[in-house]
Amino acid sequence: MVNKIVVITGANSGIGKAAAIRFANEGFTVVMACRNVERSKMVQQEIMEATKNPHIDLLQLDISSFQSIHQFSAALKDRYPKLDILIHNAAYLNHGESNYLLSQDGVELSFATNTLGPFLLTRQLVSMLEKSDDARILHACTTNIRHFFDPKRKIEFDNFQGEFKNERPFKAYKFYGDTKMALLMLTFKMAEELKQKGISVNAVQIPAIKLSKETINKFKSGWRVAARVQNVFSAPRETMADTYFHICTSEEFKNVTGKLLNDKRKIMEPSHYSAGITQDIKQLMDQTVYPKYAHNKENIQKVWDMCESLTK
Template identity: 35%
Template sequence: MWFFGDEEVSDGMYYVGYPLMFLGMYLLVVMVVIKLIWGTTRYCRSPTRLFGKTAIVTGGNAGIGKETALELAFRGARVILACRNLNKAKQAAQEIKEKTGNYNVDYQYLDLSDLTSVRKFAEHINGSEPRLDLLINNAGIAYEPENGLTLTSQRFELVFGTNYVGHFLLTYLLMDLLKISSPSRIINVSSFMHKLHRSALDFDPGPNKEGMRYPNLVAYRCSKLANVMHARELAKRLAGTGVTANSLHPGVINSEIWVPFKSRWTCLVFFVWKFILRHLCLDNRGGAQTSIFLAVDKGVMSVSGKYFSRSVESSENKMARDDVACQRLWNASLDMCGLSQ
């Protein structure tokens, strides 16, 4: 028997109670650590206003793209939501107008998995917009959808083609407009997951037996590494033009990007992960902060070719610091998009 104050406690309760208490303390510590690592960010406090400026946000109809567009509209910018789902884009544009009182918010169709769509969108922007101050390459997918589609219209792996190839061509086609609008900024939304890609990018053009072009450039980590390398190469090529290019990790976010994983994980694993996302990670507003910081903060006006996390410069995958590899990616990307060297 054990005594705590005036209470008598059995040996069985002692041997059960203490392990449970220590387990609870351990889980609490783990949750605090996860919250500190994944669930915190620096909120952008810059007072910069954007009257007379124009911004394009790909994937601006949901998630961190929508929150980024909302903040830019609140600061007075003309904001164009470049989206594949026009119904959601229309709803998002209306919501942003009502919340900000800024009615200079538009939406246009853009399917980044189809380079024909990218060309049509860029042609429309170049023909209708007198300036472009901010290009935020935000849209992305983490996994192939459940409809079985695995290739883009031009037969690149769907995730790599959507997250990287489409944004490469979009940026390339809008570069002249960005230059004449300088100082202007290009912002590539990447992910800390790019650091987990360990092998050098393989530029074998393929196709493989399924007809996939560049069959060794696949999946989320690879696409996000390419986003970082793209920004670094852009910084070199745009030096002296007044156009900067940077990339960023937005944080671990409770967003729609995780929905496809529900069918691929067990119910328990997905339930635990959703609990972590909901209670310990960032919401969409928090995840948008580094994008907003790079878009508006005057302190990074002349910073280019860098990778940011929590609104501060961070270390990227060492392969993203390899200038030869970045140039090879650029040359391969021109081939992917049917552009001349």
């Protein structure tokens, strides 16, 4: 993998850090795209020492900020002639948050971080990805989207800039699910747009994974206890890092694009189950299907148009 370059957002902790180590061990040049550079320097040094790979770069990136995305993209283009893999791993979910928080661009922070930022960053880096002989983009999705099996569940398209902050209560977990469903929808549309450029775009559904101390400490006190309990039953981060690596480098997925994969590296399909309690239970238990809502063409176009409009 000499001369292969991978960008991983949120590479200073959790799955992102584990993925950075995995790619570094294979000889990749790893670009850690992190919001807090000072804190990330220690992690950068740790990865270099652990993997004996000196090609671990660190660039500042706040994925919720348009200005930061533009600055990161310019810096990356100055340092490297191409990009082989782009992994959108960074995400925002503040358990217990009850207030609407907006990015510096006036966008609800979950949407800015989980959907809009990845859209803009990919747009900025297409010219670099085109120069790779095997360019791949991976979106980190979540099992949270399975709530959309409920036919009443809808994305709040009209509230992504906090338009109804005085009328609708803020529910962090719902906004997280909405923005990750929007990211999955972008995956399908983006795969179509970039296929002719030789760039594949896929998403991976992440199950319960052990959270890092850094992530848990960001939670409000009551949620920290729940997170620590969940950690006891969750899979290690390294298993997901291995999955990232396999999807982004293996021959098996070289010509696969526009797909959602589960943590077992199996391609998932839109649900085929009909209505009814028995069918609903089977659908929820079946880890090979995802909500048909994700393929609603009108909503896919709505997400795409909103991202284009807000990032102009």
